[in-house]
Amino acid sequence: xxxxxVLGTGPSGLTAAIYLARANxxxxxxxxxxxxxxLTLTTEVENFPGFPDGIxxxxxxxxxxxxxxRFGAEFKRGWVTKVDLNAPPFKLLVDGIGELETKSLIISTxxxxxxxxxxxxxxxxGRGVSTCATCDGFFFRNRKVIIIGGGDSAMEEANxxxxxxxxxxxxxxxxxxxxxKIMQDRARNNPKIKWGLNSTPLEVVAENNRVIGxxxxxxxxxxxxxxxxxxxxxxxxxxxNTAFLAGQVxxxxxxxxxxxxxxTLTNIPGVFxxxxxxxxxxxxxxxxxxSGCMAALDCExxxxxxxxxxxxxxL
Numbered sequence: 001x002x003x004x005x006v007l008g009t010g011p012s013g014l015t016a017a018i019y020l021a022r023a024n025x026x027x028x029x030x031x032x033x034x035x036x037x038x039l040t041l042t043t044e045v046e047n048f049p050g051f052p053d054g055i056x057x058x059x060x061x062x063x064x065x066x067x068x069x070r071f072g073a074e075f076k077r078g079w080v081t082k083v084d085l086n087a088p089p090f091k092l093l094v095d096g097i098g099e100l101e102t103k104s105l106i107i108s109t110x111x112x113x114x115x116x117x118x119x120x121x122x123x124x125x126g127r128g129v130s131t132c133a134t135c136d137g138f139f140f141r142n143r144k145v146i147i148i149g150g151g152d153s154a155m156e157e158a159n160x161x162x163x164x165x166x167x168x169x170x171x172x173x174x175x176x177x178x179x180x181k182i183m184q185d186r187a188r189n190n191p192k193i194k195w196g197l198n199s200t201p202l203e204v205v206a207e208n209n210r211v212i213g214x215x216x217x218x219x220x221x222x223x224x225x226x227x228x229x230x231x232x233x234x235x236x237x238x239x240x241n242t243a244f245l246a247g248q249v250x251x252x253x254x255x256x257x258x259x260x261x262x263x264t265l266t267n268i269p270g271v272f273x274x275x276x277x278x279x280x281x282x283x284x285x286x287x288x289x290x291s292g293c294m295a296a297l298d299c300e301x302x303x304x305x306x307x308x309x310x311x312x313x314x315l
Contacts, residue, residue: 001089002028004299005102007080008241010039011285012275013108014064015292016299021071023300028102029068030094031077032109032241039285046138048285060285085248088270104270104302106295107249107257109241111276111283115234116148120204128211128231129204133157134284137164140231146171146214148201149235155183157235162192169227171196171216196227204232240277249273256280264295272298 004020006013006029013029020027039045039057046054069075078094089101113131115121121129130136133147137160145165147158150172161168170187175198177184187193198219205213205226213226240255250258250267257273259265264272274291276283 002026002100002102003303004028004104004106005030005090005092005100006106006108008032008108008110008275008277009061009065009075010108010110010275010288011061011064012110012288012292012295013106014061014068015289016106016108016274016296017068017073018064018071019293019296020299021068021073023296024072025300025303026072026074027106028074028076028100030080030092030097031075032079044139045135045285047135080244083245083248085245085268085271090270104299105272106264106292106299107242107245107266107271107273107277108275108288108292108295109244109277110288111238111240111256111280113234114237114239116201116236118201118203120206121234124204124206124209124211124232127206127209129234130231131234132283133160133233133235136231136233137161140165142166143230144169144228145231145233146196146227146229147233147235148172148214149237150174150177150179151235151237152179152183153237154235155179155187157233158187158193159190161233162190165192165231167194168192169194169196169229171199171201171214171227173200173219174198175219199227238276238280238283240280242277254280264291264298270302272302 003025004027006017006027009031017027017029039061044054045057078097081095082093084091090105092100141164144167146169147154148171158168199216203215213228215226217224242255257278259273259278264274266273272295274295275288
């Protein structure tokens with residue numbers, strides 16, 4: 001029987017583990033198939049406070065894990081296939097481990113960026129392919145970049161990238177965009193933004209471990225061509241990793257866990273959510289880490305028998 005099990009080892013899960021371990025709660029942290037989360041796919045992180053010269057994403061995650069281990073957090077590798085959250089103790093079936101029981105649960109399984117699954121895409125993540133303009137836009141100052149997508153997030157990221165890039169080309173497989181009219185208008189009125197509509201991406205072209213182009217098919221002429229570029233940003237959405245919960249925790253229409261405003265409380269007492277699994281807006285390492293701290297404090301008060309609503313009103 002564990003006091004708390006933390007699912008996920010991104011910035012939110014590891015921060016929660018650090019706080020719980022320091023509080024002598026002896027948490028168990030379950031690592032999924034991508035230990036360290038999305039930051040392990042990032043090269044240099046320049047916007048995480050405390051690292052004026054930047055730090056490599058995998059190194060940052062490794063440091064956070066070592067910090068949690070130093071205070072007594074236990075780590076196990078496995079994949080949660082089934083949960084029973086009807087009443088504590090909560091039960092988890094973990095592939096490679098078996099059944100585990102815990103008094104409380106912190107869900108920090110993150111959200112995975114949707115990819116195109118075309119040749120050259122995954123291999124070049126961190127080498128010119130990115131899924132986060134806010135994270136990596138700075139690295140493309142005075143360069144040509146491509147945004148793939150047709151929704152509001154794609155338009156927003158395209159406008160953001162014009163702060164750095166010399167040219168931003170929006171590539172979308174249809175002739176019409178899904179984005180709202182106001183977001184489309186902002187993009188169309190930006191002189192730095194060019195258009196590659198009705199173009200289906202076929203392959204990310206790279207040379208010497210660096211992206212140099214995007215091969216597309218013109219859907220009107222059926223002809224293939226290569227758009228030259230220094231970077232490709234895939235902006236076709238994210239998918240929260242909540243399928244394993246089988247509807248036992250309240251989520252919104254897109255699968256993100258719903259938490260009580262200003263807390264990490266889910267609709268199930270003793271179950272908390274932090275990081276990108278409940279945040280479809282910011283999706284930054286620092287905001288994920290902050291919510292991980294909140295989850296640990298909420299969880300600690302729960303385990304001590306204090307309702308979070310009660311103690312939070314005294315602050």
